[in-house]
Amino acid sequence: MDDFQAGEETTFVVDDVSTVIKESIENTIGGNAYQHNKVNQWTSNVVEQCLNQLTKLGRPFKYIVTAVIMQKNGAGLHTASSCYWDNSTDGSCTLRWENKSMYCIVSVFGLAI
Amino acid sequence: MEIVYVYTKKRSEFGRQCNFSDRPAELHVDVVPDPTLTTEFIERNPCDTAIQCTQEMSEHEVNTERFETESRGINHVEGGWPKDINPAEVEQTIRFRKKVEKEEHYINTVQQLGSVMEHCIKQNNAIDIYEEYFDNMEVESAEEPPSAKTINVFRDPNEIKRTATSLSWYPDGGKKLAVAYSNLEFQRSSPDTSFDSYIWDIENPNKPELTVKPVSPLVCLEYNPKDSHILVGGCYNGQIAFWDTRKGSHPVEMSPIEQSHRDPVYKTIWLQSKTGTECFSSSTDGQVLWWDIRKLGEPTEKLVLDPTRKLNIDNALGGISLEYEPTMPTKFMVGTEQGSIVSCNRKAKTPAEKIVCLYPGHYGPVYSLQRNPFFPKNFLTVGDWTARIWSEDIREACIMWTKYHMSYLTDGTWSPVRPAVFFTTKMDGTLDVWDYLFKQNDPTLSIQVCDEAVHSLRVQDNGRIVACGSHSGTTTLLELSSGLCTMQKNEKNLVSGMFERETKREKILEARHREMRLKERTQSQQGARQDEEPRAEDDEEKELIEKAEKEFLRAIEAEKKSLEGRQVEEIEEKEKASEEESEKPADDPQQAED
Numbered sequence: 264m265d266d267f268q269a270g271e272e273t274t275f276v277v278d279d280v281s282t283v284i285k286e287s288i289e290n291t292i293g294g295n296a297y298q299h300n301k302v303n304q305w306t307s308n309v310v311e312q313c314l315n316q317l318t319k320l321g322r323p324f325k326y327i328v329t330a331v332i333m334q335k336n337g338a339g340l341h342t343a344s345s346c347y348w349d350n351s352t353d354g355s356c357t358l359r360w361e362n363k364s365m366y367c368i369v370s371v372f373g374l375a376i
Numbered sequence: 377m378e379i380v381y382v383y384t385k386k387r388s389e390f391g392r393q394c395n396f397s398d399r400p401a402e403l404h405v406d407v408v409p410d411p412t413l414t415t416e417f418i419e420r421n422p423c424d425t426a427i428q429c430t431q432e433m434s435e436h437e438v439n440t441e442r443f444e445t446e447s448r449g450i451n452h453v454e455g456g457w458p459k460d461i462n463p464a465e466v467e468q469t470i471r472f473r474k475k476v477e478k479e480e481h482y483i484n485t486v487q488q489l490g491s492v493m494e495h496c497i498k499q500n501n502a503i504d505i506y507e508e509y510f511d512n513m514e515v516e517s518a519e520e521p522p523s524a525k526t527i528n529v530f531r532d533p534n535e536i537k538r539t540a541t542s543l544s545w546y547p548d549g550g551k552k553l554a555v556a557y558s559n560l561e562f563q564r565s566s567p568d569t570s571f572d573s574y575i576w577d578i579e580n581p582n583k584p585e586l587t588v589k590p591v592s593p594l595v596c597l598e599y600n601p602k603d604s605h606i607l608v609g610g611c612y613n614g615q616i617a618f619w620d621t622r623k624g625s626h627p628v629e630m631s632p633i634e635q636s637h638r639d640p641v642y643k644t645i646w647l648q649s650k651t652g653t654e655c656f657s658s659s660t661d662g663q664v665l666w667w668d669i670r671k672l673g674e675p676t677e678k679l680v681l682d683p684t685r686k687l688n689i690d691n692a693l694g695g696i697s698l699e700y701e702p703t704m705p706t707k708f709m710v711g712t713e714q715g716s717i718v719s720c721n722r723k724a725k726t727p728a729e730k731i732v733c734l735y736p737g738h739y740g741p742v743y744s745l746q747r748n749p750f751f752p753k754n755f756l757t758v759g760d761w762t763a764r765i766w767s768e769d770i771r772e773a774c775i776m777w778t779k780y781h782m783s784y785l786t787d788g789t790w791s792p793v794r795p796a797v798f799f800t801t802k803m804d805g806t807l808d809v810w811d812y813l814f815k816q817n818d819p820t821l822s823i824q825v826c827d828e829a830v831h832s833l834r835v836q837d838n839g840r841i842v843a844c845g846s847h848s849g850t851t852t853l854l855e856l857s858s859g860l861c862t863m864q865k866n867e868k869n870l871v872s873g874m875f876e877r878e879t880k881r882e883k884i885l886e887a888r889h890r891e892m893r894l895k896e897r898t899q900s901q902q903g904a905r906q907d908e909e910p911r912a913e914d915d916e917e918k919e920l921i922e923k924a925e926k927e928f929l930r931a932i933e934a935e936k937k938s939l940e941g942r943q944v945e946e947i948e949e950k951e952k953a954s955e956e957e958s959e960k961p962a963d964d965p966q967q968a969e970d
Contacts, residue, residue, distance in 0.1 A: 336416065349395050350397045359404075368404065
């Protein structure tokens, strides 16, 4: 846990990743209401943008990004995950974003190379 | 998605032992169900979705098979009686009637119906809702652009298509159209080509109403304006035949070959006579023959179109179109294959005097010739690449003409309701509608009727519907917009003024020509005595020509120079502006003022 290499971060920093995710969601579905015919496009966009921004961070990580968009009509949703990795270097970040008509949940898993 | 990430790793770090440890399950998202949110939505029940179990195609045409229908009538004699009553037996029917009349149901029904009827009658008596409210209103001329739309297309039912060479409308109201089909290309028709021509009912394009079966294909076909059952047709082999539609498809009588024309009969017209049975025909063999259909054994009169008036058939001009106006029964005109137009008088004493005069005409055959129905002194001719309007009095040249078109003009006709409107058809399949009061350079409306040449044209008497016959026998009916078939205010006066003006202009030109010719003649006579004078005249002329040329060239040069000067100035200005711009970008407002 103390293996810090000078000049390069080799641990998963949750805050940065969180910011990246938030930005990409805002950009894609920022002020929109749920539209069934556009949801496909939105999820793809969110995931792509996230991934692009994450690789731009320039860290030696493998990324896995998942996104879920759910319409707000009274249903419940529960997700969980379990991982077997190197706890010192790898990490995950899940962001839950909502507006009046939908929820958007994006998870990013980062695995050190 | 193209993402490339390059990273470096120390060799010593390769194959590093993996320190894996388990991370227990973590709950990411927990959204509690909220039934109150369902109030934001309404249930859609049922949901309609359209599904079709067919191939997906981008474009597909389907046309049902032609279903041939025939109209028949039924004569209904008696009926509606129940099974056990024999309608022939009067007793039974009376008994049945009495029985029914006594029924309560019948009495109630009649009473109810009676009250309904009473209501309607009272309504009608109170106000006449069907009266003509705006009788005195004038129809205001709509400012819509002229247009025409196709209302029907009649195709030649035969396999081998022939050209629709002549069209004739039914005399009363134009509900039928007689079309003559023949192949005018020399020796191009195959032996299986049908000889038939058809009479179409304009409402039914699927099947012709009557087939006209001549011995040889008909080049022209005309309804008798006095008797709408009689038609006369001119054949390709020169014979004349007449049909009675009540008597069937075969001709009632045909003229004998020895007495007929020697070439296809291009035009026949019915004459205005007491009996209504006289007609005359023209053909390219140079003869014009008069016939009485009661006796087609031989023509009643003959005329050879010899311009030298010697009745020499070898010199004769071939007649392609005829013109006859019922209001001027003694005069008629023939348009010839050679391009000239011959004006004739039927009542002349000697055959030589029958030919009154010759108009120069066109460079090619005069395909159509018609007097203006409102101003019979002026006539329209169509041939070569132009349409020309002539005045009877001016024999040297036409008074008005259209520009030269890109394809030959095949037929032309005046509109029967508007004196300034005429129609022409061309080899490229267009129909041009010319409104000479509105525009003289171009047709007011040009419609592409079909892709092949249009050979014949006929306007119905109401001026609204136009029929065009094409090269492959397709006859198209077009309906014109109301602007083209209602007379405009003051149109007659304007048109007569226009014609008079042009006639006067031509007269003046003619007079000047005559004067000049006279002068030349006298000068050449003088020149025989004094040789130098004509030469001096020539020299003077040459000098004048040279002077004119020099002035012309001078004017051109001056224009060119001023144009160049202006261009140079513009270029200089532009350079200056771009220089200033690149030096001081902040001074833009100043330059804008400059």
